[in-house]
Amino acid sequence: MSLLKTAALVLLLVLLSAPAFAQFDLSGTWASRSNQDDMERGAGPDPVDYLGLPLNDEGRAKALSYNYSMLSLPEYQCGYLTPFYIVLGPFGLRIWSELDPVTGRVIAWKIGGWVDRDVTTIWVDGRPHPSPNAPHTYGGFTTGVWEGDTLTAYTTHMKASMIRRNGAPVSDQATMTMHIMRHGDFLTIRAVILDPVYFSEPYVRSRVWMRDPTVNLGNGVSSPCEPIAELPPSDTASVVPHYLPGKNPFVNELTEKHNIPREAVLGGAETMYPEYREKLTGYVPPAICKRYCGCGGLGVPCITDGSGIPR
Structure with missing residues (x-):
């Protein structure tokens, strides 16, 4: 073999193998470990519990207008939560890679959908994000790069949804950054969401899963959904359930049951920090x-x- 051919072969091997030193295999089934944010990952939060959410005045007003009966409307029955719910929901994860059919390189990582959210595809092939005017989806559009042993993913183009299951909102202008790290049989995801419409500061959450091949998470495709008319025809059939300003009947529930001050229950950036406890004299x-x-x-x-x- 000539010297030129040998050099070309060595260069090709280096180029093909270089990314492997920085990338972990994220594929597999990861079981939920609900030892954090117990209410979020179990029964769910109280109707008006915005503690720890950096809601601004607009976000708080939107949240207080939410009525759980909205979920009975056909147009809301098949709505999903955004990818941020990966770190908030009660379920495990199924992750797999998508390969380029020619080169065999990983071009995307997919976090499977479930009953509450759509599939999240993290493109790692260098493609750009679409125009701001491109259609938004529940899964959003995500690109990722490896930074050492961490896959950093950036998500845009998410539909408006809820950040918490009690109607606390997130707008379609929100963006999210995830840092995905694997440590042996443990997977950690830290997510930071910015919402210029409803938040006054970034909202940060992290979560840990454990690798478990026995967990049944389906085929990773979001559950099929067919909207139906859950309520009989009536004079109020055309009414969208909601609460007018100042009319939410649950606004004092957490205060009455747990003695938590109302201003804390309604959230705000300062309620995210440990120092806020000093104000609860x-x-x-x-x-x-x-x-x-x-x-x-x-x-x-x-x-x-x-x-x-x-x-």
């Missing part, structure tokens, strides 16, 4: 646990007296 925990005790089998002990000690 005179807070007295409720004497008896009447709700979420045992929490439907999630392993939360019940507090039956005012001692704060699980019984």
Whole structure:
């Protein structure tokens, strides 16, 4: 073999193998470990619980207008949550790669859909994001690059949806950055979402999954959905369920049940930080646990007296 051919072969091998030093194999099934944000990943939050959300005035007003009966409307029955719900929802993940049919290189990583969200495709082949005027989808449009051992993914073009299952909103102008890291059998995803419409600061969440090939997560395709008329015809059939400003009946529920100040319940950027606890002077925990005790089998002990000690 000539020297020129040898050099060309060596160069080709280097080019083909270089990305392998930085990339982890993310494929497989990853089981949910609901040891964080227990209410989010179980029974769900209270109707008006915006603690820890950086809602601005517009976001708070939008959230307070939400009525759960909206989900009975045919146009809302098949709506999904945005990819940010990956780090908030109660389910595991199924991840696989998409290969270029000619070169065999990974051109995308796919995080499978489920009953609550669409498939998230992370393109790693260098393609650009589409025009801001391009159609938005529930899955959004995501590109990714490897930064050392971390896959950093940037998502745009998401439809308006909820950041929390009680109607706390996220707009179609929101963007998200995910940092995906694998440590052996553990997968960590940290997500940062920016919403210039409803948030005053970035919102950050992280979550950990554990590799488990026995978990059944289907084929990774979002569950089929066919909207139906759930309510009988009536004079109010054309009304979209909602609450007018100042009319949400649940606005004081968390305060009455858990003694949490109303201004904290309504959220805001300052409620995200530990220092906010210093403002809750005179807070007295409720004497008896009447709700979420045992929490439907999630392993939360019940507090039956005012001692704060699980019984």
